[in-house]
Amino acid sequence: MAATPVEPAERERLQAGFDATIARADRIEPRDWMPDDYRRTLVRQIAQHAHSEIIGMQPEGNWIGRAPSLRRKAILLAKVQDEAGHGLYLYSACETLGVSRAELTEMLLSGRQKYSSIFNYPTLSYADVGTIGWLVDGAAICNQVPLCRTSYGPYGRAMIRICKEESFHQRQGYELLMTMMRGTDGQRAMVQESVDRFWWPSLMMFGPPDAESPNSARSMAWGVKRNSNDELRQKFVDMTVPQAEALGVTLPDPALRWNAERAHYDFGEPDWEEFAQVLRGNGPCNAQRMAHRRAAHEDGAWVREAATAFAARTAENAKEGVR
Numbered sequence: 001m002a003a004t005p006v007e008p009a010e011r012e013r014l015q016a017g018f019d020a021t022i023a024r025a026d027r028i029e030p031r032d033w034m035p036d037d038y039r040r041t042l043v044r045q046i047a048q049h050a051h052s053e054i055i056g057m058q059p060e061g062n063w064i065g066r067a068p069s070l071r072r073k074a075i076l077l078a079k080v081q082d083e084a085g086h087g088l089y090l091y092s093a094c095e096t097l098g099v100s101r102a103e104l105t106e107m108l109l110s111g112r113q114k115y116s117s118i119f120n121y122p123t124l125s126y127a128d129v130g131t132i133g134w135l136v137d138g139a140a141i142c143n144q145v146p147l148c149r150t151s152y153g154p155y156g157r158a159m160i161r162i163c164k165e166e167s168f169h170q171r172q173g174y175e176l177l178m179t180m181m182r183g184t185d186g187q188r189a190m191v192q193e194s195v196d197r198f199w200w201p202s203l204m205m206f207g208p209p210d211a212e213s214p215n216s217a218r219s220m221a222w223g224v225k226r227n228s229n230d231e232l233r234q235k236f237v238d239m240t241v242p243q244a245e246a247l248g249v250t251l252p253d254p255a256l257r258w259n260a261e262r263a264h265y266d267f268g269e270p271d272w273e274e275f276a277q278v279l280r281g282n283g284p285c286n287a288q289r290m291a292h293r294r295a296a297h298e299d300g301a302w303v304r305e306a307a308t309a310f311a312a313r314t315a316e317n318a319k320e321g322v323r
């Protein structure tokens with residue numbers, strides 16, 4: 001994965017070229033020289049993003065067999081399939097940095113790479129399908145739209161398509177919640193209960209406060225990241241509060257109020273100790289998510305073996321001119 005060693009003078013020239021590309025806000029492409037730390041940071045970030053898409057299929061997949069109507073089932077199936085697609089684009093983007101899909105999977109399964117902590121929370125009612133679309137995909141959009149302009153070409157291009165699909169995910173979630181809010185008292189209570197559970201974990205999706213996010217400054221200097229965690233969290237809150245009002249739900253934060261001076265909403269502090277615990281593997285579903293992912297990987301072994309055998313035979317036939 002590391003670049004080939006180069007002479008100091010040559011290295012300086014390459015570094016200057018890289019810096020100039022970043023300064024022009026141009027893209028770095030797979031064959032361009034890049035510093036090892038830049039490559040490592042990107043592998044970590046893109047892999048974590050890919051793993052999140054794949055693990056993120058589990059909480060909602062939990063409800064596919066119990067969707068309340070054919071229409072809801074079709075929407076949910078399409079959404080969960082999109083997430084699989086996002087994982088695949090991102091694994092492909094990551095492979096252009098010189099790491100294989102098998103290595104990335106192994107790093108997820110061994111716990112050396114992480115996925116977003118939001119997917120370690122359970123989905124307890126069908127309202128959670130709506131809340132995840134509205135809040136979790138909504139937060140993902142805030143995080144991901146700036147990534148369409150990220151400095152690494154394959155990542156930025158993958159993000160453009162992903163963002164288009166994420167906005168469908170957010171809309172279908174909001175539409176589901178709106179339908180439930182127009183329904184019975186029981187349905188309204190179900191929505192409120194779901195929003196109460198997902199609000200704070202959604203705010204945690206932007207990562208720790210800027211003061212405690214040591215890698216952020218470097219990622220911003222490299223143009224990998226375009227906005228700080230706190231900026232994006234504020235943007236999400238400002239975007240979401242009017243949507244909550246239109247929906248008729250209460251966001252579970254007594255400190256939430258409009259601040260005319262700042263022209264932003266003030267809001268309370270998420271429980272960062274809970275965030276740390278979930279990151280350490282102690283969230284409500286960490287063990288279950290990993291066990292399920294591991295079992296799916298083992299169950300799929302025959303597909304990988306068959307595909308490898310087929311590729312080898314095809315290559316053999318091509319050599320012998322057999323069609």
Ligand SMILES: [Fe+2]
Pocket residue numbers: 053082083086162166
């Ligand atoms: Fe996605």
Ligand SMILES: [Fe+2]
Pocket residue numbers: 083137140165166169
């Ligand atoms: Fe999504």
